[in-house]
Amino acid sequence: MGRWEPNARGRLQEAALELYVERGYEQTTVAEIARRAALTERTFFRHFADKREVLFAGSEALQECAVEALDAVPAAASPIDAVAAALEEAAAVLQDRRAYARKRHAVVSANAELRERELIKLATLAAGLAEALRRRGVGEPAASLAAEAGIAVFKVAFARWVGEADERELAEVVRESLGELRAVTGGASGGSR
Amino acid sequence: MGRWEPNARGRLQEAALELYVERGYEQTTVAEIARRAALTERTFFRHFADKREVLFAGSEALQECAVEALDAVPAAASPIDAVAAALEEAAAVLQDRRAYARKRHAVVSANAELRERELIKLATLAAGLAEALRRRGVGEPAASLAAEAGIAVFKVAFARWVGEADERELAEVVRESLGELRAVTGGASGGSR
DNA sequence: GGATCGATGTCAGCGACTGACATCAACGGT
């Protein structure tokens, strides 16, 4: 048995989410989170860069798995299909944590600072996907456009999935939303209608 | 003549941008900005919600003019073309403040907190465009997808425009980028390649 | 068994931000 209770980081994450749900993000102090986890404020900031980051610890792993999925797509696939495969992989991960993802989303969407952090995580994911596309020979601006468009689709799909009462799979909503983006952008390069 | 020097808000914006350029955003304190503007820290926070917002004061006006441009598009136009018209209007506004826009962009892109704020402003713009699309009868998720895709195009186009040495018009880069998005998403709804 | 290490605690301090109250020129009504 160690000198301290194990899993300090996990206890902080759990305590933070509980408190953010109970009284809201702004009304919660870092000292309170640390106290509920039986730690000190200083230790909180050794594990997480700031008060928001405690809710976004899994985002690097999600990005890694999306990028790996993109790298695994056959070279013959189009950029947008490669991005779609990566997003469906990410969707599958969130699907497995469905209850947690929804609770977390409720907290994040209730606060502007947390939404900002979410957006920069998505932008970082887009940059990672664009870089992976360039590795497979896609040029600019096609790589960035495919990645950013994919993230746009993912944002819309996630919002629908969270709001829906039924039990469709997130990956399915992503596929459907991508199809609707294709419909809305149209294929021709100069046309209207 | 008033009791105080006029245009306190403008002086604060000017002083802030100068200092952010001179020593960087993080190394600048609000007290220093206020002092350069011959005001107090407290007054700074009466004009701007936080230290970042002083760089984003024009974003509401930009959104308003984009939304108005969208509302003015003939009803026959497709959603994506309506969004394109709105973005070209916004592009024209930035084109007129080209030197300022580039200096400001250098400051914002050098700091993560400022990038977060920029992203949420763009997300707010997307929401405003989506709402305007819904007013013209576009359903969901088409409205959100068209708006988010438009913002994705705008982000990529703006980055290219800022990075380019030549003097192309931003609106032209936006149009070109939208064409490239169309090319990259493809028109068919299920196909690859 | 002693040196080292790593996770945590303690403490002092800065800077962002806020609420409460004071100030005082300008303005409008009488």
Added chain:
DNA sequence: ACCGTTGATGTCAGTCGCTGACATCGATCC
């Protein structure tokens, strides 16, 4: 011309996010 109100600003005290420096002490390695 006087006076009450208004609104932008100043002053001050205080909370909270976040950081650097140093102390603690079980675990681990030689």
